[in-house]
Amino acid sequence: MTTKFRKKPVEIEAVQLRWSTWKEVCEFVGPNVINQMNPGYYIEAVEASDTCDETGPDYLAINVTTTHGETAVVRHGDWIIPDSKPDTFYPCKPDIFEQTYEAISGGQSTAAGS
Structure with a gap:
């Protein structure tokens, strides 16, 4: 016999990578993540998750380290969510973020809350 479970509600902080x-973004992830050894870099519109109605031709991407020590690419339009260990994060595609999270009062208005 199986048992049903419900996922506990969780509040997160997140920031969307865009110009x-x-x-x-730099303040959110801190200097241990974005620095001279790991700067942000340019990608083309076709590589962006969402251009966020910002004009190109170049868009942003950064590398973050996940809690498992893997490198993940955060592309323009992705949301950056802190992972369980300090200085670790994971990217979340905008459509998944919108389906999963909703803005709560006191927070900045986001696409997920619009």
């Missing part, structure tokens, strides 16, 4: 939030 207009670059300063916020």
Whole structure:
């Protein structure tokens, strides 16, 4: 016989990688993640998860380390979510983020809350 379970609600902080939030992204992930050894870099529109209605021709990408020690690419439009260990994060595609999370009061208005 199987038992049913419900996922506990969890509140997270996240920031979407885009030109207009670059300063916020840098502050959010910190200097241990984005630095001279691991700077942000440019990608083309076809590589972006979402252009976020920002004009190109170039868009942003960064590398983050996950809690398992793997490198994950966060592409323009992806949401950056902290993982369980300090200085670890994982990317979340915009459509999955919108299906999974909703904005809560006191937070900045997001695509997920719109």
